Amino acid sequence: MALLDQGEYICALPGDAAGSAWLEQDARDFTIIGGSSYRSGNSAGTYLMEGKQVTFTRGPMRGMKFMRLGSGILQEVGSDGKLGRLRCHRSGPVKN
Template sequence: MLLALSLAAAAPPAFAVPGGEIGTLPTGRYQCERQDDATGLVSIRIPEGDFRVRASSSYAAEGKRGSYLLTGDHMVMTSGPFEGRAFRRASYGSLREIGSSGEPGKVRCVLGMRVMP
């Protein structure tokens, strides 16, 4: 009995997830742009990359819906029109796309300003 209690105490919490805690992104429209020069000061809008984050880990783009998974600062679109697209959260409303090699890419998507009523 004592052995069982000590093993239970040593076990990691059941809610632990590899990569960090599961979360959701702030809802709203994310507008995407690509860095166009080495300094990062010039950017070109990529409207076809835009998406809208909705409630319950879902997003909409191109008139279709999909879902995403956010663990820690890593977000991947798991279904829908952008399935497989991955990002690293840089700040509250800013995402940096991750390339197939796992390195940060030149595309970033930023949560648009919200207009207060």
């Protein structure tokens, strides 16, 4: 079973040419804390990684799916199976 890199993940939507390149979505940020566990806000949960597909199985992000694009980079997968606009990247180690 593969695991995501531990650390803080910041999520953002693409901006536009008239403003910011990325629009951070603070409410969507999460932390991979070890094994197949994560923390989002004051709650925790688990995820399953199969190949490049990441599915959050328990906790506040339950049901969300992402595609791993590279080391520390995830892109949301919609219910239609297509890549969405939300991207999350590992910004650093787990903060205590």
